[in-house]
Amino acid sequence: MDKVNRYKDIVEEVVIATGELGEQADDDPIKTSFIMDRERGHYLLYFNGWKGSRRTYGCYLHIDVTDDGKVWLHHDGTDLDIGGQIEEKGVPASDLVLAFIAPYRRKDTGYAVA
Secondary structure (H helix, E strand, O other): OOHHHHHHHHHHHHHHHHHHHOOOOOOOOEEEEEEEEOOOOEEEEEEEEEEOOEEEEEEEEEEEEOOOOOEEEEEEOOOOOHHHHHHHOOOOHHHEEEOOOOHHHHHHOOOEOO
């Protein structure tokens, strides 16, 4: 299996496992949803719903796997160290970009700069 497909498998596994951590009751008005576009390498975990008269919507996790074999962690709204989990599952730090860090500071992270 080529590197890009292996990375997509790893990211899918992490996103699904993260989403399943917060098992929801059927009557919970806030739903967690997955968006996974394997062909284009886009993976999102978000919440959506209404709590009384207040709309609740947002992103927990946004990751892209690019054709050049980089995993871009755009947003990690969890306290689970998603980057560390991805690295533990086999994506080397040299292929993992912490996209939420300013480009000029990425060299100090120990991860890829782009």
